[in-house]
Amino acid sequence: MPKLSDWVLISFLTLSAHAVALEQIYQDPEVFISDAFGTRPQPKVLWLTSPAQAEIARILGHPPTQLRQRYWADGIKSVWILEEIGKEEPITAGFVIANGRIDHARVLVYRESRGSEVRYPSFLRQFKDATLTSDAQLSRAIDGISGATLSVSALERLARVALYLDRLSRRQ
């Protein structure tokens, strides 16, 4: 009579034989952009001058590695697709900014081993209507997720960068 541990082992082997690898892509960035506008506007480019690079470095804790940021805008609305590493791997997130406030945010691609709960709408809804304070912080507190500390922190930083870039794009 096989023991319980033997049954578990057999079940694993059976399941793994049917495993199909999938990427953790939750939404194609192109689709996110199209959804935000209804159609896909021409991309624009924001040149990150030295003061802008310094401010982004202050928010992220490291300088941006690309110095021209592509974005999409139409009237009061702008869309930013950004990436930041949580612990080991980059998280790709999309932010829609309207009138200087976050309209909505979405995790598009998640690659970290732990913390994928940041993709839940219940977490991302907290960013709605957040603005950027004078010291480049979010205007509202974001509740974390147990075991996802670094992913939560990465999303917060990206939200701040998105708001900053939106402000910058309208100032120029």
Add this chain to the structure above:
Amino acid sequence: MSILRTATGVFALTFGIVCTAAEPTLEEKLQILQQEIDNIKAQLAKSPPQQPTQPANAPAAGANAGATPTVSNTTVGGYGEFTYNKYRNTDVNNNQADLRRFVLFFGHRFNDSIRFYSELEFEHAVVSSGDRGEAELEQAFIDYRINDAANFKAGLFLIPLGILNETHEPPTYYGVERNFVETRIIPSTWREGGLQLYGEFAQGLKYNIGVSTGFDSGKFDDPAFAIRSAHQELQLANANDLSVHGALNYRVPGILAGAGVFTGNTGQNGASNAALKGVSGRLTLWDVHAKYFRGNWDLQALYARGTLGDAAQITNALIASSGNPNLVAPKVFDGWYTQAAYHLWKKGDMSLTPFIRYERFNTQQEVAEGFTADPLNNERVITAGMTFRLHPQVVLKADYQKFRTDSTKDRFNLGLGYMF
């Protein structure tokens, strides 16, 4: 290199046509382009020619990610902590300063589904035959990601019991020292070699189920730490008896509620103590835990309980082989704690958070008939102190611990921790 400059210049001119945002001056643009060229040069100098610098599942080309650091398929991370313990009673205890842990993570992505993770730990700064330092692998496993509902890991991994065991970097918990319940009842940092299936049933509801190596009761040598001294850490682990584990956790913003169980025989066919041949010695360890952290409050509670079958036979075997009459294996061991923290002050990345924790644990709640438990193993501890975050990943900690059973252990602790 002139080709690179020319190509960049052509690209910049072409790109400029489609740019509709308000422009910086030509001089600023040239400076930015020069910076980008310098970055590319530095990147080329560091990377082998055919080494990819982005993960295979990077977003579509249209999604330009201006804030992304360069990512290699091989990653390095780590955490560590420095501690200082000052006892009230220095006749019994020695004040100590220690580089408690220095940990490095190494990971490698083979493709979008298969990755390797490892955690290499050095304890107490120096590892040699004449020192108390240890070098150990706390994790080394292959992770096979399928989808959100079902994934596998195989190798040496952390057992998903309690809150601390899987998330134990110093900035993630309060107190200089890890709590007693999750070090003596749940033997954090607790890892086993095996195979685990994990994923989500529904949004926020995560499960783990696995089969792994287990404990060897013949190796038990410290009743003050319950079953901890019988763990094997995949060091030539006796695997005549395997164990199974399962956990269910509900994680949403501000809330964690979960439970876990681990069970398996520990006799190991008498591999480390011949008197245990044929003895099952079934160990079952379980816990329930909850965490609420919304606004400025951070509240947490946990209860854990373990039972060990054949405790009389195990104790007899241990005493016979060691000659130590105090080597009494527990029949039941348990503990619980409750903790409250409040984010008193925040400015940017910095914050100050006082906390208080009360815990009660007994590593010999019950022993086999005819044996006596050590009363010092039934302890209650109050810990009060604060965490000062210099950065979300760098913390300074200070606290005072009051032991109700053995007051000679009362102490003041200081700590510095980090993770990256």
